[in-house]
Amino acid sequence: MKNTKWHERAAALTPDGRAFINGQRVEALSGATFECLSPIDGRVLAAVARCYQTDVNVAVDAARQAFDDKRWAGMSPGDRKRTLIAFADLVLYYGDELALLETLDMGKPIKNSLSMDVPAAANCIRWYGEAIDKIYDEIAPTADNTLALITREPVGVVAAIVPWNYPLLMAAWKIAPALAAGNSVILKPSEKSPLSALRLAEIALEAGIPAGVFNVVPGYGGEAGCALATHMDVDCIGFTGSTAVGKKIMEYAGQSNLKRAWTELGGKSPNIVCADCPDLDAAVHAALGGLYYNQGESCNAPSRLFVEASIKEQFLEKALSIISEFEPGDPLDEATVMGAIVDHVQMNTILGYIESGKQEGAQLLAGGARTRVSSGGYYVTPTLFNKVNQSMKIAREEIFGPVLSVFEFTDLDDVIREANATPYGLQAGIWTANINKAHHAARSLRVGTVHVNQYAEDDITVPFGGYKQSGNGRDKSLHAFDKYTELKTTWIKLG
Secondary structure, X not given: OOHHHHHXXXXXXXXXXXXXXXXXXXXXXXXXXXXXXXXXXXXXXXXXEOOOHHHHHHHHHHHHHHHHOOOOOOOOHHHHHHHHHHHHHHHHHXXXXXXXXXXXXXXXXXXXXXXXXXXXXXXXXXXXXXXXXXXXXXXXXXXXXXEEEEEEEEOOEEEEEOOOOOHHHHHHHHHHHHHHOOOEEEEEOOOOOOHHHHHHHHHHHHHOOOOOOEEEOOOOHHHHHHHHHOOOOOOEEEEEOOHHHHHHHHHHHHHOOOXXXXXXXXXXXXXEEOOOOOOHHHHHHHHHHHHHHHHHOOOOOOOEEEEEHHHHXXXXXXXXXXXXXXXXXXXXXXXXXXOOOOOHHHHHHHHHHHHHHHHOOOEEEEOOOEEOHHHOOOEEOOEEEEOOOOOOHHHHOOOOOOEEEEEEEOOHHHHHHHHHOOOEEOEEEEEOOOHHHHHHHHHHOOOOEEEEOOOOOOOOOOOEOOEEOOEOXXXXXXXXXXXXXXXXXXXEEOO
């Protein structure tokens, strides 16, 4: 569709900002709301319900009742499968609307919302629906006079708190396995991007997921989020967001009912390009594309680029020759590659890191400024720093923006040590034609995922998560069921 078509649709859209509890759209009990602003141009998209402890209590009560009366958990796995597949089909049916909400709310290019986020969310829901009736329980190898059954059961009421960078997809990663396993779910989207999650709950109800099984409580982290994390009747919490907030989630879980707490947190991912890289052009495009995709607002973005000294100048020449391809544009134009930063707070944080890099002596080769100011939105040019060292702030802290830091190395073991010298451990990349070097690096890098000669492969069948302060547990793949199920052993005496 033409750019004007998306602007026309955006002008006609009237998002509903009310919470979704027990199958209904409802105002916050206090009547409080907050403004949801578009980072594209600063306009108000909706007044969103500002949920507090009282609203969370109502949602938890509804979820608990739905779980206890088994309106969902008591369905056969085959019936839950059919409902989740219908849910996935409806996500695609309403795909244009969901994509538009995602772009208006978060600022990413509409073509990414259309081609990546919506299809991936639908695929996630469908995959877990298909998986649930194909997971078998176990019989332990005990003595002949006993029978030990090992069964999986839903954990109960699951709270999911998701971030603003991939609102729809992160919601799907949490709710799909939790619902497939038979749990009731309460989703708390980020206050910066709540609209697609609220619409998703209506779609779930339309697909046949019973009222009370999937609820959405928008609000601020310190209010609705904290209320969920400390609630004594929430059995499990899945969180994706910053490491600082993840630590609070773990504390809240311990201070309340010792609920299961699963966190997927920040990253400062290293991308290592060796002199024997088999395709330097591909490495350059992957380095820039991986970092500038989604405006750099990705926890797994390869923000630390280590290039072997003998090819560094050649690499930088190639990088600078294509960096203009990532110049921010109108997110509602399907030709745009990089869109708006989610809000003015995050934009100013990114600009602060850029200023820090300059002051600490890094060499700014490209970008480093706000752009498209007249739009009223929040845009930052693709930024590239050279001559970065480990002591600099931009080398140590997660920026969550389009800022790439380039380091130089001569020895592989030395650069692996530098790559590991961070509190984070989410992802990493290694580019080399030598399989021995690639395998050595993959074994040595302390991260959840190592990419070899690429940085874009992804699939619902593989787990996503990290080491160290990048979190615990795994999203995606069958391993996600480990987070949302209990293992029960039943001993039977025979004879």
